[in-house]
Amino acid sequence: MLTSNIIETERLKLVTFDPAQHLNDAYVAWLNDPDVVRYSEQRHKSHTLESCAAFTESFNDNPSHLWAIMQKTDNRHIGNIHADIDPHNGIADVAILLGARDTWDQGYGLEAWNGVLGHLKSHEDIRKIIAGCMRSNAAMYSIMTKSGMIDDGQRQKHYFLNGKPEDIVFFALQVPS
Ligand SMILES: CC(C)(COP(=O)(O)OP(=O)(O)OC[C@H]1O[C@@H](n2cnc3c(N)ncnc32)[C@H](O)[C@@H]1OP(=O)(O)O)[C@@H](O)C(=O)NCCC(=O)NCCS
Numbered sequence: 001m002l003t004s005n006i007i008e009t010e011r012l013k014l015v016t017f018d019p020a021q022h023l024n025d026a027y028v029a030w031l032n033d034p035d036v037v038r039y040s041e042q043r044h045k046s047h048t049l050e051s052c053a054a055f056t057e058s059f060n061d062n063p064s065h066l067w068a069i070m071q072k073t074d075n076r077h078i079g080n081i082h083a084d085i086d087p088h089n090g091i092a093d094v095a096i097l098l099g100a101r102d103t104w105d106q107g108y109g110l111e112a113w114n115g116v117l118g119h120l121k122s123h124e125d126i127r128k129i130i131a132g133c134m135r136s137n138a139a140m141y142s143i144m145t146k147s148g149m150i151d152d153g154q155r156q157k158h159y160f161l162n163g164k165p166e167d168i169v170f171f172a173l174q175v176p177s
Contacts (some may be wrong), residue, residue: 009115014067022068022077030099039137050139058172063087069112078103080110092120110143117147121175132170144171
């Protein structure tokens with residue numbers, strides 16, 4: 001359903017994830033970095049090249065799509081963003097991970113997010129774009145609201161975060177919005 005066209009933003013290129021180019025020890029290290037996975041259920045797991053390969057292979061031969069986020073200036077791979085597509089209901093569920101912590105808080109997350117949302121909006125098969133995060137994930141919360149997504153509900157005290165119950169908040173965009 002999704003084309004593999006490169007998505008270009010001002011400072012980024014989002015390219016179809018290519019294991020030969022993007023699956024390496026640096027990527028595995030992102031998933032094993034407690035700061036990167038602080039708000040993710042991935043923090044409960046230990047990641048290896050094999051487990052990451054299994055995740056990236058899950059995007060083969062189905063309508064979902066995984067992009068590597070590349071900085072245009074030096075072609076550096078700084079993270080990934082993916083859209084899980086539910087073709088029966090026309091829903092795209094988007095999630096992002098910037099593994100290179102030195103790139104945080106410079107607007108790259110919002111830029112990649114807006115790039116993918118723009119791409120998804122142009123697909124006539126997609127009528128709703130959804131995302132969610134732990135309420136304490138202030139950067140992700142801000143990205144979802146700044147991209148124009150609106151409140152789509154919550155699951156109260158759903159997960160444990162640092163030993164305390166934590167809400168999951170959901171945001172969504174109807175297409176056309
Ligand atoms: C969440 C993530 C994508 C944010 O990307 P980023 O490039 O650092 O975010 P941006 O620079 O685009 O900033 C987006 C907003 O968050 C704010 N922000 C950034 N880092 C923040 C922080 N640590 N605490 C609070 N707000 C923060 C920014 O100020 C900006 O808000 P504003 O425009 O209102 O000022 C990135 O930190 C990341 O990948 N984290 C690990 C994985 C993760 O949590 N993914 C989401 C799981 S659902």
